[in-house]
Amino acid sequence: MRSRTIPLIAAAAAASLLLASCGGGNEDDGATTGTLDFYTNKAAWEPDFDELNAQSEGDVDISLNTTGYSDAAQYDAFIKQSFRTDKSPGLFTWQTGPSLAELVDEGLVAETTDIWTKAVDEGWIGDDLKDAYTFDGKQYCVPMNVAYWVMYYNKHVFEEQGIAEPTTWAELDAAATRLSGAGITPYYQTSTLFTFPWFQQLVAGTDPELYNGLATGEVKYTDPRIVAIMETWRDQQEAGWFSDAGATVDPAVGLKQGDFAMINFGSFFNGSLDGAGMVSGEDYDMFVIPAVNPDLDKTPVAVESGPLCVAENSSQKTLGLEYSEWWMSPDAQTAWSAARGDVAFNPKATVADPMLEELGTTVAGDEYERYDRYYEATPTPILTVALEQFGAFIANPGDPLPFLETIQAEADDYWADQG
Amino acid sequence: MSRIIRTTVLAVLGALWLLPVYLLLVNAAKSPESFTTKESWIPTDFSLLDNIAEAVRLSGLAESAASTLLYAVVAPAIAVVVGAAAGFAIVALRLRHGFAWFVVIFGGTVFPLQMILLPLFDAYSRVGLFDSRPGMIVVYTAISIPFSAFVMRNFFTGIAHNVFEAAVLDGASTWRIFARVYLPMASSALVAVFILQATFIWNDFLLGLVLSQSDTVRPIVTSLAGMQSTYGGAQMSTVLAGGLLVSLPTVVLFLFTQKFFARGLALGQY
Amino acid sequence: MTSDQTPNPRRAKDQYRWSAAGFIAPGVLLVAVLLYLPLLWTTFLSLTEYNGLGDPEWVGFANYVEMLDDPEFIGSVLNTLLWVAGTLLVPVGIGLGVALLTWNLKGGTWLRLPFLIPYALSGIGVGVIWSFILSGDGALDQALAAFGIADTPRWLVDAPLNTVVMILATAWQGVGVNALLFTIGLQSIPKEPLEAARVDGANGLRLFTSILWPMLRPLTAVVVGLSIVASLKTFDIVQGMTKGGPGRASETLALTMYKETFVNSEYGLGSAIAVFLTVVTLAASILYLRQQLSSKHGV
Numbered sequence: 001m002r003s004r005t006i007p008l009i010a011a012a013a014a015a016s017l018l019l020a021s022c023g024g025g026n027e028d029d030g031a032t033t034g035t036l037d038f039y040t041n042k043a044a045w046e047p048d049f050d051e052l053n054a055q056s057e058g059d060v061d062i063s064l065n066t067t068g069y070s071d072a073a074q075y076d077a078f079i080k081q082s083f084r085t086d087k088s089p090g091l092f093t094w095q096t097g098p099s100l101a102e103l104v105d106e107g108l109v110a111e112t113t114d115i116w117t118k119a120v121d122e123g124w125i126g127d128d129l130k131d132a133y134t135f136d137g138k139q140y141c142v143p144m145n146v147a148y149w150v151m152y153y154n155k156h157v158f159e160e161q162g163i164a165e166p167t168t169w170a171e172l173d174a175a176a177t178r179l180s181g182a183g184i185t186p187y188y189q190t191s192t193l194f195t196f197p198w199f200q201q202l203v204a205g206t207d208p209e210l211y212n213g214l215a216t217g218e219v220k221y222t223d224p225r226i227v228a229i230m231e232t233w234r235d236q237q238e239a240g241w242f243s244d245a246g247a248t249v250d251p252a253v254g255l256k257q258g259d260f261a262m263i264n265f266g267s268f269f270n271g272s273l274d275g276a277g278m279v280s281g282e283d284y285d286m287f288v289i290p291a292v293n294p295d296l297d298k299t300p301v302a303v304e305s306g307p308l309c310v311a312e313n314s315s316q317k318t319l320g321l322e323y324s325e326w327w328m329s330p331d332a333q334t335a336w337s338a339a340r341g342d343v344a345f346n347p348k349a350t351v352a353d354p355m356l357e358e359l360g361t362t363v364a365g366d367e368y369e370r371y372d373r374y375y376e377a378t379p380t381p382i383l384t385v386a387l388e389q390f391g392a393f394i395a396n397p398g399d400p401l402p403f404l405e406t407i408q409a410e411a412d413d414y415w416a417d418q419g
Numbered sequence: 420m421s422r423i424i425r426t427t428v429l430a431v432l433g434a435l436w437l438l439p440v441y442l443l444l445v446n447a448a449k450s451p452e453s454f455t456t457k458e459s460w461i462p463t464d465f466s467l468l469d470n471i472a473e474a475v476r477l478s479g480l481a482e483s484a485a486s487t488l489l490y491a492v493v494a495p496a497i498a499v500v501v502g503a504a505a506g507f508a509i510v511a512l513r514l515r516h517g518f519a520w521f522v523v524i525f526g527g528t529v530f531p532l533q534m535i536l537l538p539l540f541d542a543y544s545r546v547g548l549f550d551s552r553p554g555m556i557v558v559y560t561a562i563s564i565p566f567s568a569f570v571m572r573n574f575f576t577g578i579a580h581n582v583f584e585a586a587v588l589d590g591a592s593t594w595r596i597f598a599r600v601y602l603p604m605a606s607s608a609l610v611a612v613f614i615l616q617a618t619f620i621w622n623d624f625l626l627g628l629v630l631s632q633s634d635t636v637r638p639i640v641t642s643l644a645g646m647q648s649t650y651g652g653a654q655m656s657t658v659l660a661g662g663l664l665v666s667l668p669t670v671v672l673f674l675f676t677q678k679f680f681a682r683g684l685a686l687g688q689y
Numbered sequence: 690m691t692s693d694q695t696p697n698p699r700r701a702k703d704q705y706r707w708s709a710a711g712f713i714a715p716g717v718l719l720v721a722v723l724l725y726l727p728l729l730w731t732t733f734l735s736l737t738e739y740n741g742l743g744d745p746e747w748v749g750f751a752n753y754v755e756m757l758d759d760p761e762f763i764g765s766v767l768n769t770l771l772w773v774a775g776t777l778l779v780p781v782g783i784g785l786g787v788a789l790l791t792w793n794l795k796g797g798t799w800l801r802l803p804f805l806i807p808y809a810l811s812g813i814g815v816g817v818i819w820s821f822i823l824s825g826d827g828a829l830d831q832a833l834a835a836f837g838i839a840d841t842p843r844w845l846v847d848a849p850l851n852t853v854v855m856i857l858a859t860a861w862q863g864v865g866v867n868a869l870l871f872t873i874g875l876q877s878i879p880k881e882p883l884e885a886a887r888v889d890g891a892n893g894l895r896l897f898t899s900i901l902w903p904m905l906r907p908l909t910a911v912v913v914g915l916s917i918v919a920s921l922k923t924f925d926i927v928q929g930m931t932k933g934g935p936g937r938a939s940e941t942l943a944l945t946m947y948k949e950t951f952v953n954s955e956y957g958l959g960s961a962i963a964v965f966l967t968v969v970t971l972a973a974s975i976l977y978l979r980q981q982l983s984s985k986h987g988v
Contacts, residue, residue: 036909087549249456524717670810
């Protein structure tokens with residue numbers, strides 16, 4: 001027996017060492033030029049970040065050494081863990097909403113108030129995006145990108161059916177009815193992970209207050225208004241308006257081959273569609289989805305914005321902040337928009353794709369109101385359950401109440417904990 | 420059963436088994452621009468090489484190839500010997516509490532890998548093994564040992580103990596008996612364990628993801644996986660072509676090691 | 690006492706005590722340091738409330754209570770058991786079949802190769818190709834349509850069908866390995882008893898039950914033992930194809946653990962599930978292996 005206990009004791013001792021030595025981090029080395037270690041959960045964009053190095057080396061003499069993660073959840077865990085070590089990142093991507101608030105609460109990300117003040121003064125960024133980055137009057141991180149969630153459609157299908165871009169909800173419904181009548185599935189949907197867009201669209205388009213209430217816990221998922229919205233969704237399901245829940249076809253390919261005529265997606269989708277061989281403006285186009293409720297003053301548009309953050313205890317803190325400042329500039333954003341093919345948050349940047357250029361201008365107008373995407377706006381534990389329940393609902397549409405009750409049960413737990 | 424029936428059954432079943440491989444080949448060869456899922460079974464065009472080139476460009480996996488090869492050769496080679504040594508200690512040398520020790524080693528495989536990633540990352544970054552080739556080799560070796568020990572231990576139980584006793588009577592040391600008698604007898608098992616573990620390591624994604632960072636240390640599949648995501652990146656046929664390219668070395672490895680399993684290495688002679 | 694007792698005199702055992710320790714030490718050390726140390730940390734976390742930031746807070750067994758309290762947890766356990774049963778039935782069964790059919794068969798090595806190739810293929814291509822096959826109107830549906838079968842089930846949506854088809858997809862990759870291990874087992878069978886049995890007129894099934902099966906026992910233990918362990922940990926394919934959905938219909942324990950730990954940042958709860966899974970796996974392995982490894986084969 002003795003021989004067996006020794007390694008166990010040694011193991012326990014080593015484990016307690018691990019425990020005791022928590023709370024890592026490093027002195028900031030103060031460098032303002034050089035190579036910056038950058039971590040991102042958008043691994044697919046790594047070539048785009050590499051492409052940008054040419055611009056940043058010329059402008060501020062900083063180049064990124066990018067490490068991409070393809071699994072978002074593991075990425076989050078890795079970043080959180082890294083704050084405890086001497087690998088805490090000089091620059092990393094994150095999510096807005098409760099996830100960012102959590103890091104700010106723990107004092108883990110560097111303040112960027114000065115950078116924001118300068119950027120707003122220079123007219124590099126609108127004030128409204130600032131809210132998502134503001135905690136207790138101070139700013140943290142800068143936006144890596146913005147994406148607007150809009151409706152992409154297959155232009156050929158619309159032309160064949162004589163459908164024009166809908167400008168009201170009634171027109172959108174009419175378009176769906178027409179498509180469906182012609183044997184064409186109007187909308188894309190999936191039963192895994194990205195199960196929320198249509199729910200988000202229906203709720204925010206009906207009443208933005210109601211949508212915000214869900215995010216803050218003031219409105220219950222079992223609220224009769226939410227139930228009514230889910231019933232609308234179910235009726236549309238039963239009318240055959242949505243694509244096969246069991247299809248795992250790449251959505252870009254699905255739109256190309258006419259599996260469905262429309263897809264609600266973020267404006268970064270242009271890149272995927274181009275890659276699938278569709279031509280922007282020729283084979284596909286997009287429109288901002290009209291509000292369900294025609295009486296709304298402004299049309300709500302879902303915005304997704306991914307922050308670019310610097311760890312407070314990183315040895316590359318100064319370097320990371322230098323890069324962040326440069327990132328906000330029109331030159332950087334013009335280069336980024338060209339590399340990535342997406343809208344730019346900086347109105348002074350030039351956007352290469354005319355369709356995206358137009359979208360950026362449109363959405364910035366007075367008739368539109370931007371709101372945070374459901375994915376970022378909802379606290380994570382509730383989001384996890386909600387995504388599952390929407391998935392189950394999509395797979396087997398029926399009485400929405402049991403699904404909503406399950407989500408609400410989790411929400412009750414969550415808000416009680418926050419007490 | 421007659422040979423003809425056996426051969427026929429195997430051929431039919433084997434053909435069925437190769438159908439997904441056929442799909443993989445056909446669809447990896449379709450150009451992303453003309454790719455559809457409507458006619459999955461029908462080859463349309465041959466853009467395999469373009470797709471492979473695009474996958475290499477997007478993932479930067481070329482830089483990973485050399486280090487991945489290093490991990491996939493060195494780690495299982497060490498593990499197979501270490502595992503055989505453990506099996507030898509338990510079976511031939513009749514280690515006290517052998518079964519308990521065996522369970523200790525085997526226990527290393529029972530929990531999900533995801534659970535040890537973060538503590539490993541923490542420990543690695545503290546002792547300077549993070550993002551280093553020795554660090555990757557050590558972890559791959561450790562992860563391969565339980566399987567290796569398991570197979571080797573059980574294989575050795577098939578060897579009569581009087582083989583060991585005879586060698587002792589000849590005056591051989593335990594090390595010599597292990598290296599000159601037991602290991603050669605177990606060559607087919609050693610090769611099997613080696614190729615299975617080498618394939619596992621070659622295809623590892625998780626450990627590489629968490630314990631490495633630079634392009635020259637990161638294993639190949641971790642690099643490759645990066646191009647797939649909701650946020651754009653590679654098209655389906657590009658991903659398939661990349662997967663195919665990365666699979667080539669392991670497929671070749673299986674082809675070339677088949678001769679080890681061809682001859683009836685039967686231990687009956689002992 | 691342990692099963693390793695044999696009738697041999699004690700002295701003979703102790704003679705090699707130190708060299709035996711030397712032979713086993715490298716394996717034990719590597720496994721202990723790299724695999725058990727992190728596991729200890731996980732076990733500690735399972736008794737705390739921890740979100741990945743700040744410091745873990747001791748909560749005793751609260752996470753275990755919460756785990757067992759979750760009505761969906763039982764679904765996860767049932768799915769996992771389905772995986773264990775399915776994996777023992779399909780890939781192990783077919784693997785044994787392939788090994789027996791190719792055994793002593795001219796060209797057998799090459800006939801075995803189609804089963805090995807899937808294992809050699811990178812997981813990344815394999816995941817994509819299977820979602821391709823099983824997708825609604827995917828390759829399988831298209832093939833069935835060619836045979837006039839149009840009304841097919843939703844392979845990845847309808848539970849428990851989705852778990853069953855994912856087990857089959859896993860079997861596709863796993864059969865070759867099992868066949869290879871069984872082949873090694875067959876090769877290590879001494880010639881004499883086989884010849885003797887053949888002379889006695891044993892053939893086919895009788896040869897199998899009387900000679901081959903008992904002789905294959907050490908390698909069967911390997912294959913079955915590894916299959917139990919692997920199936921209890923099933924994660925990759927489910928995460929890749931259904932993410933445990935729709936809803937939580939195809940979730941396995943490893944997925945539940947992953948979700949709580951990485952998605953919800955409930956490290957304590959996730960760790961509790963991991964510990965539960967580890968204890969179950971270890972118990973199952975020990976029970977099975979003790980019985981398999983000790984009774985007949987002396988050592």
